[in-house]
Amino acid sequence: MPNVLFTQRCVRSCPYCFARKHMSDSSPDDIISWENVIYLADFLEAGGERVFSILGGEPTLHPDFVDMVLYLIERRFHVRVFTSGIMSESKLRDASAAFAALPQEALAFICNVNDPGRSEQSAAELPRVEAFLAEFGSRIAPGFNIYQTDFSLDFICHHINRFGLKRSIRLGLTHPIPGQQNLFISLKDIDLIIKRFFEHAPLLERLHIRPGMDCGFPLCRFTNEQIAWFMRYGGECRFGCGAVIDIGPDMSVWPCFPLSAFDKRSIFEFNSLAEMRTHYDGLTKKIRVEQGGIYLACDTCGLRRDGNCAGGCVAHALEAFRHEPNVRAQEVYA
Amino acid sequence: MSDHVFVCPPREPLLRALKDKNVVVDAASTKGVADAFGLAQRCGAAVRCVRARFAGLLAEIKPEAAWEGIPLALYVDGVGRFRDIAPRLPALRRLNLRVYVQASSANNLTGIRILSSLGLAAAAIIDRSADWGGCADLCTYALLGTAPHAPIDPFARLAENYHETGINRLTAALFEDPSAIFHVNENGPVARTAGELARSEFVAPSIERFLAAPPEPLDSALGLLAQNSSCAFCPALSVCLGIVADPANCPPGAKEFFADLLDAVEQSKDLNRRGRRTLWQT
Numbered sequence: 001m002p003n004v005l006f007t008q009r010c011v012r013s014c015p016y017c018f019a020r021k022h023m024s025d026s027s028p029d030d031i032i033s034w035e036n037v038i039y040l041a042d043f044l045e046a047g048g049e050r051v052f053s054i055l056g057g058e059p060t061l062h063p064d065f066v067d068m069v070l071y072l073i074e075r076r077f078h079v080r081v082f083t084s085g086i087m088s089e090s091k092l093r094d095a096s097a098a099f100a101a102l103p104q105e106a107l108a109f110i111c112n113v114n115d116p117g118r119s120e121q122s123a124a125e126l127p128r129v130e131a132f133l134a135e136f137g138s139r140i141a142p143g144f145n146i147y148q149t150d151f152s153l154d155f156i157c158h159h160i161n162r163f164g165l166k167r168s169i170r171l172g173l174t175h176p177i178p179g180q181q182n183l184f185i186s187l188k189d190i191d192l193i194i195k196r197f198f199e200h201a202p203l204l205e206r207l208h209i210r211p212g213m214d215c216g217f218p219l220c221r222f223t224n225e226q227i228a229w230f231m232r233y234g235g236e237c238r239f240g241c242g243a244v245i246d247i248g249p250d251m252s253v254w255p256c257f258p259l260s261a262f263d264k265r266s267i268f269e270f271n272s273l274a275e276m277r278t279h280y281d282g283l284t285k286k287i288r289v290e291q292g293g294i295y296l297a298c299d300t301c302g303l304r305r306d307g308n309c310a311g312g313c314v315a316h317a318l319e320a321f322r323h324e325p326n327v328r329a330q331e332v333y334a
Numbered sequence: 335m336s337d338h339v340f341v342c343p344p345r346e347p348l349l350r351a352l353k354d355k356n357v358v359v360d361a362a363s364t365k366g367v368a369d370a371f372g373l374a375q376r377c378g379a380a381v382r383c384v385r386a387r388f389a390g391l392l393a394e395i396k397p398e399a400a401w402e403g404i405p406l407a408l409y410v411d412g413v414g415r416f417r418d419i420a421p422r423l424p425a426l427r428r429l430n431l432r433v434y435v436q437a438s439s440a441n442n443l444t445g446i447r448i449l450s451s452l453g454l455a456a457a458a459i460i461d462r463s464a465d466w467g468g469c470a471d472l473c474t475y476a477l478l479g480t481a482p483h484a485p486i487d488p489f490a491r492l493a494e495n496y497h498e499t500g501i502n503r504l505t506a507a508l509f510e511d512p513s514a515i516f517h518v519n520e521n522g523p524v525a526r527t528a529g530e531l532a533r534s535e536f537v538a539p540s541i542e543r544f545l546a547a548p549p550e551p552l553d554s555a556l557g558l559l560a561q562n563s564s565c566a567f568c569p570a571l572s573v574c575l576g577i578v579a580d581p582a583n584c585p586p587g588a589k590e591f592f593a594d595l596l597d598a599v600e601q602s603k604d605l606n607r608r609g610r611r612t613l614w615q616t
Contacts, residue, residue, distance in 0.1 A: 034444045035471065038451050042481030067416035074420060074452060098417050 001049055002245040002253075002273070003082070004040055006032050006065060007057035011086045012121070014114065015183040016147035016174040022248070022260035023057070024180075031062050032249040040247065040267075041075050047273025052077040055246065060087045066098045073106045082143075085111045085132035086125050096135050109136055110170060112143040115155055133163040143170035143214075147183045149192040153200045157207055167207070168235050171197070172214040175258045175313040178322055187294055187316065190221050201229060210235035215244070215256075216313035218294060219303050239303075241310035243280030255280040258315035263331075283331065284314055290328045291317040338548065339382060340541070341509055341528070342518040344370035349377035351522075351541040358509060361386045364408070368400040383407050383432075385509065392433055392445070393418035397425040407509075409434045409459075413445025426454060432487065434459055434508070443468040447475055450483045457487035459508055466587030470594040477602040492573065493599045504573045504595075513551035516544070526552060570596060 009028040010019070017023075044052060052072045059065060060083055072079050087095070099107055113129060114122040133140060142156050142165055156169055173193070174184040185193055197211075204211060212235030219227075219239040230237050243255035251267045253276060254260045263283055270276040292299035293311020303309040321332055339356040342348050344366060349357065357379040361370040364386045374381045383405035388395050393414025408431060413419065419426075433449055435442045437458035443465060446456040460469060476486035477493050485491075488507035496502050503511050512526040522540040525531035526549075538544035557576075559566045564584065565576055570592030 035447065035475075038447055038475075041451070042479065042483075046481055064416075070420050071416050071448065071452075074423065 001051045001053055002247055003053040003055040004247045005055050005249055006059035006062040009061055010057045012084055018257040020182055021177045021180045030249045037068050052079050054081045058084055066095050079107050082110045085129045109140045110143045111140045137164040141166040141168050145172040145174050147174040149189050167209045169211045171211055173216045175315045176319040177258050178318040194221055205233050212236040215241050218312040219309035239309040241313050286329055287314050287332050290332050339515045340518050343520045344373050349374050349379050353378035356380050356382050358382050359384045364388045371404045401429050405430045407432050412442050432457055437469050438463040440468050443472050450486050453484050455484045462585055466591040470591045473595050473598050477598040493602045496599050502573050503575055
């Protein structure tokens with residue numbers, strides 16, 4: 001489902017930030033207008049989409065954040081907000097009062113948390129994050145972006161127990177942003193990541209916390225036993241990679257943040273959500289024709305052929321194209 | 335029954351004189367809505383709607399159960415914050431309501447669009463102070479927006495009744511049409527417009543005299559043509575008719591707005607002709 005950026009300003013500066021390219025090319029003062037929110041609600045509704053995903057920057061910085069969320073819920077969307085949870089006390093009070101009576105299924109937060117033991121910045125922002133977690137506990141599913149091989153999920157388990165969060169963790173794998181400097185998990189480290197994750201498996205099992213994997217994980221790096229564990233104890237596992245579609249406050253659209261420089265267009269060029277998806281799926285396919293996946297073996301892999309795995313994040317391929325002679329289909333250099 | 339519509343205060347002698355006539359009952363405030371409607375019905379007037387003003391935001395109004403079933407044209411200063419309107423929406427939706435807001439600010443135009451998108455009929459009061467650019471955007475949404483939404487006047491009414499070769503007065507949906515809608519003073523004299531009523535410029539000294547000898551339909555467009563003013567060469571003349579703009583001092587952006595409006599009306603009619611607006615589409 002598409003993500004709609006309410007703001008382009010963030011309160012964090014995460015070293016792995018996958019939105020960095022887009023943010024550096026955009027005005028931080030751009031915020032979405034009511035007119036555009038209404039247009040998008042109409043557009044998504046017409047496309048049969050019933051979930052409205054709100055993203056930033058930090059979306060709660062939008063001065064009309066609370067009112068716009070209430071509006072979308074009135075339009076019968078299930079609203080999902082991706083947030084750092086860092087907001088002023090007055091904004092938190094405001095949101096708390098406005099959202100208190102909403103049905104649980106109407107509004108959910110995915111709070112992307114950073115390990116406070118890993119950086120001074122994360123430690124400094126912890127009190128505000130905790131205030132948010134305490135206020136909206138049962139509406140929140142924590143999310144965590146893996147950008148170091150020795151990561152820990154212990155602090156998230158602690159958050160879940162302490163604040164009564166949803167018993168799941170959305171795990172994101174950090175990917176390269178072609179043309180930008182960001183921290184990401186290199187291909188050679190993916191096995192280490194998987195190994196490190198499964199060191200947490202007994203604890204997650206005992207605490208009944210279901211981890212789910214966001215896009216870009218390569219299926220072939222997991223053993224059958226690990227996949228079986230996910231089936232038994234895990235949440236949603238996606239070994240796919242495709243156009244999520246992000247929509248900016250100025251109504252520009254792009255396939256996903258790592259591909260924000262690729263074929264950025266205006267939503268007004270498309271008559272429907274289906275048309276937009278078809279367009280960006282076509283772009284992804286062109287890249288996959290040039291390079292099947294993140295490993296050379298992806299080209300002939302049965303898992304990819306059968307549609308069980310997309311071959312990892314396409315951003316790895318695009319980044320690789322930048323360091324070779326310009327010999328491929330020109331669209332992939334867009 | 336004549337085709338004339340009378341905007342009339344809720345006074346019994348006046349309403350009795352307007353028995354069987356089309357009447358917009360002009361209640362002074364929202365406090366008198368139900369009483370005004372009841373009185374007009376008892377007097378035998380054909381009530382088109384009750385017009386009421388609320389000195390405040392729509393978000394501050396407390397809809398009354400007694401308003402249910404009354405066609406209500408509610409004038410407010412603005413719409414207000416969505417969080418304050420949201421709790422009132424169920425009650426507002428039960429009403430036969432159209433909300434009128436001045437088109438002079440971007441906030442108001444946004445409020446109108448929000449109400450419409452939620453199924454509440456609304457109207458932009460367009461006068462010389464209008465935010466013309468915002469009005470052009472709103473009319474595009476009103477007439478060409480593909481998602482279901484409540485009508486936004488005066489655009490919806492204009493599109494519905496538009497004649498390519500005739501007169502299409504934009505402000506008719508705002509109770510201003512000097513050839514069809516007349517305004518009654520609380521003492522009985524009748525004027526062509528609310529402005530003329532305020533200036534005591536009457537076309538008849540009483541309702542009875544008006545009905546006995548109705549004034550000739552006024553076509554101000556002909557006057558503007560005769561004056562050979564700049565309006566005579568304006569493609570929007572048949573819609574504006576010198577009411578919104580005036581020949582001596584056309585507000586910046588007004589001409590562009592009217593051009594966009596006429597384009598949107600034409601496109602809307604074209605789409606309707608091609609059957610775009612059917613409920614079930616494959």
